[in-house]
Amino acid sequence: TAEVRDITVAAVRGKEQPFAIEQARIRAPQDDEVRVKIVATGLCHTDLIVRDQYYPVPLPAVxxxxGAGIVEAVGPNVRELKPGDHVVLTYGQCGHCNPCRGGHGAYCRDFFALNFGGDDGHGHTAITDAKGEPLHDHFFAQSSFATYALAREINAIRVPQDAPLELLGPLGCGIQTGAGAVLNSLKVRSGSSFASYGAGAVGLSAVMAAKVAGATTIIAIDVVPSRLELATELGATHVVNSRDVDVIEAVRGITGGGADFALESTGRPDVLSAGIEALAGLGMMGVVGAPKLGTTASFDVNNLLLGGRSIRGIVEGDSVPQVFIPQLVTLYQQGRFPFDRLVKFYPLEQINQAAEDSTKGITLKPILRIA
Ligand code: NAD
Ligand code: ZN
Structure with a gap:
């Protein structure tokens, strides 16, 4: 039976503080939990906004x-997973509220508590630091900047053993978000136009997915030229550097009036407003970029109303992860979703470098190699 384990973690001790590599301990899996030996974990912009406390996750925290890894031990109520299974860890959902039962776990009633609460929901953490003090954890029901992590069976998604496990972690959040927004939420149609505001990890995943969906005009908008170049290689038919040109005019010009579908992943309200302005009639804007809590954006009410336009918030690409993550793996294996082009690997010890490279726009999707 599983015991408490010594682990290495990257912890955030205070707001805007660098990650600190520390020794810690993690308890055994209980109930429907699995303990996973982490092979690699992607770094997402959301980790950094939580480090900087845009969202009030209690600190210190892991x-x-x-995360992607190998199931090492299972709790007594785990039904399907077994030690040795390869899994991608994704967001937490309760599994029994109405949204969860309807296949919309990303809108679980307990989403904030389960993903950002910093404990098991009853005030307990599974991780203690070297002094025996609790470290806040259960981040996205995993806290996978660590050599081992606990997840529930519902958010540990089995993937084929012949897929490159060290690459797959970002399918659990950033990549799933961009691709799912296009394929599941917006339902971008063959022959339609799509504009991606932001060509970061989420935005470029959306570009690749729009190509999979058969969109014939795919516009990537960013301020970093190297990202726009990569967007072209991944399927963008047009790129717009919004530092150089008026983005509304540019998108209207390319599409002949406005984009049928758009996705905002910069987290900037001014970009969101511009994107809504540059929608075609009946066009739909998906919102995934996350600014500070309380941020507002404005739009012209009559432009929205008279054109039948809509704006839709999207969490985690509206996916049923058990279905969608394996689909993305297959698309990747067929060469139709080459998300490996976004990735650069770093050892866990270089997590602060990875964060800096991500912020500066040097690296699109850092993955920390852990085992
Ligand atoms: P990222 O930093 O890689 O991408 C953001 C991109 O926006 C960058 O390429 C940046 O150059 C670009 N940008 C910045 N200012 C711009 C401007 N004025 N005009 C055009 N482009 C501009 O981050 P990411 O990992 O792709 O994540 C994107 C956002 O999505 C973040 O806010 C993240 O927190 C959020 N996110 C949301 C969900 C969700 O479920 N809704 C899931 C994952 C990530
Ligand atoms: Zn739920």
Whole structure:
């Protein structure tokens, strides 16, 4: 039976503080939990906004929410997973509220508590630091900036053993978000136009998915030229550097009036407003970029109304992870969703470098190699 384990973690001790590599301990899996030996974990922009306390996750905490690894031990009520299974860890959902039962776990009634609460929901953490003090954890129901992590069976998604496990963690959040927004939420149609505001990890995943969906005009908008170049290689038919040109005019010009579908992943309200302005009639804007809590954005009410336009918030690409993550793996294996082009690997010890490279726009999707 499983015991408490010594682990290494990258912890955030205070707001805007660098990640600190520390020794810690993690308890055995209980109930429907699995303990996973983490092979690699992606670094997502959301880890950094939580480090900087845009969202009030209690500190000190172990973050990390794009973990991939091998099931090491299972709790007594785990039904399907077994030690040795390869899994991608994704967001937490309760599994029994109405949204969860309807296949919309990303809108679980307990989403904030389960993913950002910093404990098991009853005030207990599974991780203690070297002094025996609790470290806040359960971040996205995993806290995978660590050599081992606990997840529930519902958010540990089995993937084929012949897929490159060290690459797959970002399918649990950032990549799933961009691709799912296009394929599941917006339902981008063959022959339609799509504009991606932001060509980061989420935005470029959306570009690749729009190509999979058969969109014939795919516009990537960013301020970093190297990202726009990569967007072209991944399927963008047009790129717009919004530092150089008026983005509304540019998108209207390329599409002949406005985009049928758009996704905002910069987290900037001014970009969101511009994107809504540049929608075609009946066009739909998906919102995934996350600004500070309380941020507002404005739009012209009559432009929205008279054109039948809509704006839709999207969490985690509206996916049923058990279905969608394996689909993305297959698309990747067929060469139709080459998300490996976004990735650069770092050892866990270089997590602060990875964060800096991500913030500066040097690295699109850092993955920390852990085992
Ligand atoms: P990222 O930093 O890689 O991407 C953001 C991109 O926006 C960058 O390429 C940046 O150059 C670009 N940008 C910044 N200012 C711009 C401007 N004025 N005009 C055009 N482009 C501009 O981050 P990411 O990992 O792709 O994540 C994107 C956002 O999505 C973040 O806010 C993240 O927190 C959020 N997110 C949301 C969900 C969800 O479920 N809704 C899931 C994952 C990530
Ligand atoms: Zn729920």
């Amino acid at each position: 973050l990390g929410h794009e």
